Amino acid sequence: MALQRMLKFVTVGKETPEKRDATARAHDFNEIYREFAASKAAEQASRCSQCGVPYCQAHCPLGNNIPDWLRLTAEGRLQEAYEISQATNTFPEICGRICPQDRLCEGNCVIEQSGHGTVTIGAVEKYITDTAWDMGWVKPIQPAVERVETVGIIGAGPGGLAAADVLRRAGVQVxxxxxxxxxxxxxxxxxxxxKLEKDVVMSRIAQLEQGGVQFVLNCNVGTDISFDAIRGKHDAVLIATGVYKTRDLDGPGANASxxxxxxxxxxxxxxxxxGDEVPEFDSGALNAAGKRVVVIGGGDTAMDCVRTAIRQGATSVKCLxxxxxxxxxxxxxxxxxxxxxxxxxxxxxxxCGFAGEPVQSVRVQKMRLGAPDKTxxxxxxxxxxxxxxxxxDLVIKALGFEPEDLPGQWATPALETTRWGTVKADFGTHATSLPGVFAVGDIVRxxxxxVWAIRDGREAGTSILTWLTQPAQAAAE
Structure with missing residues (x-):
């Protein structure tokens, strides 16, 4: 009976949520995609072929059980769909918005490969979770038993927050x-x-706080508190700092304002x-209004920059x-x-160079593609x-990010790093060279x-729980 609601990809065409008009959306920072209506979400979910081997799930870093929550959505069983979705994903409302589905789940959809157009997985995931928030199905964490062990997490990004969620659900103090x-x-x-309206993020952080996660903000480890002090305060520590050091440009004039x-x-x-006061923005230094903007780079950060510059009222925006x-x-x-x-x-x-102080022009070299490299x-x-x-008038460097020197900044030379400067951690347990210290996300990868940071955080949370029980087991033996 259930399958009669599915397999409709032959008769129902692919539809994505309506996009706001480009002229209108270029003047504000609101999300550009409108929400699916319930009927449209169910219709699009019903296009899933319910494959025996779901490549969408296999190519999701979190292994999300996509076919099952698509089927539940098609059947109108949205609360069950949400429960299945959040069982493997700490932040489905975020992944539904910002995951590159065209490279992951949707890009490997079987019906896409057969020419019928992919199931719009990301849009349905967003719809399910937004509905869950609206209906009050997203509850604060309530551990069955509180534990005495404490874990310190350095970094409140997706990896750290995913680990915090796993640990608090087990009753650990975080x-x-x-x-x-x-x-x-x-x-x-x-x-x-x-791409991601901020109330979506703030709601999830508030849910973690209501569930007992403690946040210590405006706290720079190595300056405001030492890494050793954090290790001394907690039974285990997770490093989830991300990578924030911008790769620099070479060439004459690269240091121009x-x-x-x-x-x-x-x-x-x-x-x-x-609504913060931002002097660098108000002075025009970090504001594209009325300027000819050149963004250098081809990744998602570059896309964020060019689209932000448009909204700030740049005269022109070019991406090299x-x-x-x-x-x-x-x-x-x-x-x-x-x-x-x-x-x-x-x-x-x-x-290859820049002229003027402040910058007035970029010297551009034209390229052609040659032989393949090792990748x-x-x-x-x-x-x-x-x-x-x-x-x-404004050049934005979006060339990628490199790790900061954590062993040097934290006076912890025993923390092993790779030749790229990332923290060396086991890819299964996420354990580092220091006992009881784990690391996840970009600072490792x-x-x-x-989505990879979320996966790492969830895995590390489970590994830390295992590690916390070992001393007790050793004492009992």
Whole structure:
């Protein structure tokens, strides 16, 4: 009986939630996709083929049980769909908004491969969880038994918060330390509101607080409190700091004013959305209004920057990327959204210098794609004599992020790192070289996706619970 509601991909076409008009949405920071209506969510969920081997689930870092919650949605059993969804995903309302589904679940949908158009998994996931919040199905954590053990988590981003959720559900006392004045990490300050409205993040943080997670904010480990002090206060520690050090540009004039880091730029914009005073924005240093903006990079952070600059009222916004469209790392859906909003992409182009103080132009080298590198991607090669100058009043560096020197900053040389500077941790247990210290997310992987940080945090939470029981077991023996 249940399957009669499914397998409708042959007769029902793919539909995504309606997008707000590009001209209108380019003037505000509200999310651009409208919500599915209940009937439309059920209809689109019914397109799922209920595969025997669900590739959507296999290609989800969290292993979300997607076919089951699609079937429950098609049957109108939304609360059960939410329970299945949140069983494997700490923040489904966030993943439904910002996961690159075109590269993960939807990109591997069987009916997409057969030419019928993918099931709109991300939009249905968002609909299920938004409904759960509206209906009051999302409850504060209530552990069955409180435990005496305490865990300190350094970093209130998705990895740290996912681990906090797992540990609190088991009754462990959890304290999260973060350098910012609000929890959430990049979810709060790095991702613009048009992709992830901030009340979505704040609601989840409030739910964790109501469940007993303690937050110590404006706390810079290594300055305000030592790492050793945190280890001394807790039975175990989780490092979930992320990577925030911006990769720098080379070439003459690279230190000119008007050349800014992507995260500084996005943070200033997000702080304004909270109503904070942001002197760097008000002075114009981190504000694109009335400026010719050039963003350098081709990842999702670059897409966030170009689309933010449009909304701030830039005169023009251009994105330089050294490879072509097919080889860029960012979401193709985000590129399309940016183009609709007025961003111009300049493919096969890389900066080699800057003129003016403050910056007035970028010297651009034209490139072509040559032989594949060790990753299989074609390497960009310089075309001699094809340089030109691109006028610019604001240049935003979105070249990726590198880890900070945590052993040096925290005076903890015994914390082992890799040759890339990331913390060395076991990929199964997430244990580091220090007893009782674990690490997750970008500080281990390098800059990656939010969904991978959530997976790491959930796994680490389980590993920490196992580790906490070992001393008690040893004493009993």
């Amino acid at each position: 304290t999260v330390y973060d350098r910012n004045d609000r929890a959430g990490g990049l979810l709060t300050y790095g991702i613009p509101g048009f 008007g050349i800014v880091a992507a995260l500084d730029y996005l943070t200033a914009s997000n702080r304004k959305s909270f 990327y050294r490879r072509d469209r097919a080889n860029m790392p960012g979401s193709q859906r985000e590129v399309q959204n940016a183009e609709e909003e007025g961003v111009e992409f300049v493919w096969l182009a890389a900066p 299989g991607r074609q390497s960009p090669e310089l075309i001699e004599g094809a340089d030109y100058d691109e006028p610019a 390098g800059a990656s996706l939010v």
